[in-house]
Amino acid sequence: MGLLGVYFRRTVGILRTEVLVLPSRVAVLVFIVALMALPIFTQDYYFLRVLILTSIFAIFAASWDLLSGFTGQMNFGHALFFGVAAYVTALLNLKLGLPPYFSIPLGAVGGVLTGLIVGIPCLRLKGSYLALTTLAFPIILTGIVFAIPSITGGELGLAGLSRLTGSRVMDYYLTSGLMLILGFTMWKITDSKTGIILHAIREDELAVRTAGVNTTRYKLLAFCMSGFFAGVAGGLYAHFMRLAGPSGLEVGLSFQVIIWAVFGGMVTIYGPIAGVFILYPLMEILRIVLDQFPSLPEIRMFIFAALVLLTLLFMPEGLIPWVRDKIETECPRCKVRNVFSRQRCRICDAALD
């Protein structure tokens, strides 16, 4: 009891001093609580399906941010990691009978190996050259998928994978729980020494190299880490949809992930996650609303595109950094963030602008 009391007091202390002092952290806390509590209020199959896919794509979008946002390795073919992991997961499940808790991590390892395979030839490339090269990889793999239908299932893909778990609610908790854990892990990586080096590589690779850092190794590491997280998303997707097909390698998916990440706010990890949690359900809300007006033409994609364009026009850094800058200010002396209503910094007591 005594130990529990100590932990409880410590948790309350952290909440009071670290979380409740900043609106962005409160928002994250509310988001986590709402996400975890949601099935208590509704177990609607459709609603949960949308949120399961949202969680999967949120992991995928954050993994893109880890590579392209933080490290600056602009990847236009991120669906490659997702698709490869989905196929590896499907093959392991269907051919060897491995259950999801083995096939998904092994699929993610497939994503890591893909990261290596793509990373090595791309090391010397930068900017648009790198972007175009990475774009080519999923297209090449799609060709291979169609060339060996006996293994990949060709245009049909590999169907009939075992279910993720036994129930929709469990699927929901697994995917949303993993999304929170992996999102937090990615955020911690970017906040670590490795993350700082990755960030520095993006800003000035030459300067990092002159400081004695082996940038090649770090860039490869970024490709592998990103491949791993995208791979987990791909594996979860394959088991949830019970299908790994060529659509998982489509160029459209690679661009979709960039739209989510840029909309939410790059170089943040939480921005792309928020981007997916806003845009993906929004498409479904539009579907429900537009269903009420059957005489209208199909304008869902148009509304989506217009919304993204307008957001980026007025919030070029992305939605979440824009909102954060409105509700919080950074202390000019100690760089700690404070709620916008404060006159003096909560840590160093310096005057805030």
Place this chain on the structure above:
Amino acid sequence: MQFLGRVGTLLLGLSLVLAMCLPVGAVEPIKIGVLGPMSFTQGEGHWNGASMAADEINGAGGVKVAGVMRPIKLIKVDTNEFLSIPDATNAVEMAVSRYNVDFLVGGFRTEAVQVMQDIAMDAKKIFIGCGAAHPELCTRVTKDYDRYKYWFRLTPINSSYLGKVDFILLGTAAAIMKKTLGIKKIKVAVVAEKAAWADPIVNISQKLLPAKMGMEVVGVWRPSPVAKDCTAELAAIQRSGAHIVFTTFSSSVGLTFAKQMGELKVPAVAVGINVESQKSGFWEATGGKGNYVETINTYARVAITPKTIPFYDKYVKLFKQAPNYTAGTYDALYILKEAVEKAGSVNSDKVLPFLEKTDYIDTAGRVVFDKSHDVTWGPGYVTAIGTQWQDGEIKCVWPYHWEKVFYEGTVPFKLPPWVVGYWKNKK
């Protein structure tokens, strides 16, 4: 006690009033989800066919379920399946779990239909496929009947049968050329768009034509599905001395190829699959240069059954275009109506045995489902048809007394006059 007695009388009276009102006001419609990529021609066909049938059925009083006439209510489900498979699955899940549809019809892209199938089977909803041709969708029924028994395919005939019809059309055209022009050995140019689905047809052509059909393959050409210029291929085909161009096109290249072939007056006939030439706008789009192009088709203004021409004419009148095969949702609704009326219920398990026993004359032929719940192909059943553009009109040219099958209104296949002239002068 007196008070309780009054309350009891009041409640009894209210119950009687409710009982009298309920049957009149509470006729629940039969909800049918129409699945399709609604921004595309295929989805448009799904919706047009289904709405036409629903209007007719509702106009005639509805569907008689256990003595009660129930109207059909269609739920338009935009699957967006060409662009996003998850989008498609969300749409189907919404139809099943939120709108609580009784039946599903439609679907197009095979990869997406597989996942839609799973959602429908989980919910134990009968799903009549009207768009995806891959045999695997029905193989699932034989592999795992208990799970996939609610799936049926109505249109098109599966791709194995489509392949058969494709080669029969080629063989028929070759026989006519031999007879008319006195050619001993027919030379064939195989032209297929660069797409995965066309690969098996190319491979089989190269083996089957010389070995079994006594023809010579002079070459294989694989233009891009969206090619805007096919003159290089056509020049090479002309040089090769081909009598027949065996086409396999589902994309816009079919339009380019047919137009340029007509412009260059290539001395060969185009036979095979050309989805573009199934559309009403083909003649205008090719400026009439697509004359004499032949393709596999589902509908034409020909009496495949007594229902075909009235259906065709009404469809053209309502939607200003000829129906494509996804408009088979029209027949799907009538087949469902028949099964539901026999079952006296909309419960999938009760309707299923009657649907399995379907023997129904629809607009495309006589529908009987086989053990895999696939539509039966062959003489006396659904055959598909071959159509040819003849001077601005789509004419049915096959089956023309094939296996004793002849549909009233079918005309003989015509060779282009420049082809006849070229090969006669060549002699």
